[in-house]
Amino acid sequence: MAEEGSKWVVMVTGRSPTNIAVIKYWGKRDEGLILPINDSISLTLDPLHLSATTTVAVSPSFSRDRMWLNGKEIPLSGERYQKCLREIRKRANEVSDEKQGIKIKKEDWERLHVHISSYNNFPTAAGLASSAAGFACLVFTLAKLMNVKEDLGEISSIARQGSGSACRSLYGGFVKWAMGNNADGSDSLAIQLADETHWTDLVIIIAVVSSKQKETSSTSGMRETVQTSALINHRAETVVPARVLKMEEAIQNRDFASFAKLACTDSNQFHAVCLDTSPPIFYMNDTSHRIINLVEKWNHSEGTPQVAYTFDAGPNAVLISPNRKTAALLLQRLLFQFPPNQDTDLSSFVVGDKSILQDAGVTSMKDIETLEPPTECKDKVPYQRFTGDVSYFICTRVGSGPKVLTDETLALLDPITGLPK
Ligand SMILES: Nc1ncnc2c1ncn2[C@@H]1O[C@H](COP(=O)(O)OP(=O)(O)OP(=O)(O)O)[C@@H](O)[C@H]1O
Ligand SMILES: C[C@@](O)(CCOP(=O)(O)OP(=O)(O)O)CC(=O)O
Numbered sequence: 224m225a226e227e228g229s230k231w232v233v234m235v236t237g238r239s240p241t242n243i244a245v246i247k248y249w250g251k252r253d254e255g256l257i258l259p260i261n262d263s264i265s266l267t268l269d270p271l272h273l274s275a276t277t278t279v280a281v282s283p284s285f286s287r288d289r290m291w292l293n294g295k296e297i298p299l300s301g302e303r304y305q306k307c308l309r310e311i312r313k314r315a316n317e318v319s320d321e322k323q324g325i326k327i328k329k330e331d332w333e334r335l336h337v338h339i340s341s342y343n344n345f346p347t348a349a350g351l352a353s354s355a356a357g358f359a360c361l362v363f364t365l366a367k368l369m370n371v372k373e374d375l376g377e378i379s380s381i382a383r384q385g386s387g388s389a390c391r392s393l394y395g396g397f398v399k400w401a402m403g404n405n406a407d408g409s410d411s412l413a414i415q416l417a418d419e420t421h422w423t424d425l426v427i428i429i430a431v432v433s434s435k436q437k438e439t440s441s442t443s444g445m446r447e448t449v450q451t452s453a454l455i456n457h458r459a460e461t462v463v464p465a466r467v468l469k470m471e472e473a474i475q476n477r478d479f480a481s482f483a484k485l486a487c488t489d490s491n492q493f494h495a496v497c498l499d500t501s502p503p504i505f506y507m508n509d510t511s512h513r514i515i516n517l518v519e520k521w522n523h524s525e526g527t528p529q530v531a532y533t534f535d536a537g538p539n540a541v542l543i544s545p546n547r548k549t550a551a552l553l554l555q556r557l558l559f560q561f562p563p564n565q566d567t568d569l570s571s572f573v574v575g576d577k578s579i580l581q582d583a584g585v586t587s588m589k590d591i592e593t594l595e596p597p598t599e600c601k602d603k604v605p606y607q608r609f610t611g612d613v614s615y616f617i618c619t620r621v622g623s624g625p626k627v628l629t630d631e632t633l634a635l636l637d638p639i640t641g642l643p644k
Pocket of ligand 1: 343346353360
């Protein structure tokens, strides 16, 4: 290793996507190791729209491990961060940086400290799975910095110990988290079912209903469910195993009708076990329920699913449509029922892949005002519009897994000081 007093800094920047489960993880059999009571399946979302970017740096001049999240220093003392750091350090190997003429020996990693800076390109702790993208990115990027040779499956089982759902963000496309059987958690890891090129027609629209932090975290919510719900065992032991097989088949065959039915039913059952928890946990709100009604009515009137919905531990809706045409029709319906407050501009109300707006024929706020009620509702109860109840929409798609960013200008730490830029 280059001499201690020298000022060298070696760093790596990575970017990891978030994911949305279509068969939910809810409940642990081991809290410490984060081992689930059932398998789960997710779609990885396009990192362009929802991802964490993390730079990790090592230098002999760092006196302790430090981390900054969205520009603010946060403590790394939490058990979840410590576990991820410890597990990656254990697997570290020799690293040579030829440009700087530095060699870090395997044994050096035990005493060298790291600086970590991470940034989410979407709201943190707002029910958009920032912890999934964040821990996946942290573990992936640290593994690159420390030249860890283990495969992505094993890396995913380390990310799992940061946050369960994070293990699924190690792969792009369609991913299963196999619950595993081993007591040490070594077989509880992510498996890619199909990559992001498998089913490219899917369009995902997220209705961000509330950006406030939620009352019950996923961690404590699922603990309370396991302790008090009479339904959770039936879900984990009987319902989910059969559903996982069917969902794998639906994904393999790109069978949207089955995919949508399974995703909606599973989301509803997850919220049902939350309600069956004592005291009951309410993650969805009136706006979430209105979105479910909108989709159910539309699907029913067409006789076949047009759109799938799924809700995590919060009120935000994730809506999945089979193609752009249906996504445009969905966006029209959503904008009709949930128009923005006055003075909102369209470019901040619909973000991500804005091209769906054109397909929906909406290019200005005026176009939203003049949208017609959807045909399936015309002759029924007078149609109400809920202005301002959705904060904004994110249009996105299924995307790729974590990547190293080689463009040095994207690094979040200064290459000389190792401090946030
Ligand atoms: N980029 C990141 N890098 C490392 N850790 C992160 C990152 N982003 C978020 N986290 C961690 O995740 C926590 C937020 O997780 P939390 O489960 O509360 O919210 P969420 O993941 O956004 O929502 P949900 O789990 O309901 O989808 C943060 O307090 C932080 O500890
Ligand atoms: C509803 C969910 O999003 C729950 C996610 O729970 P977390 O992964 O956030 O929980 P911890 O493992 O305790 O960190 C469903 C899912 O993503 O499968």
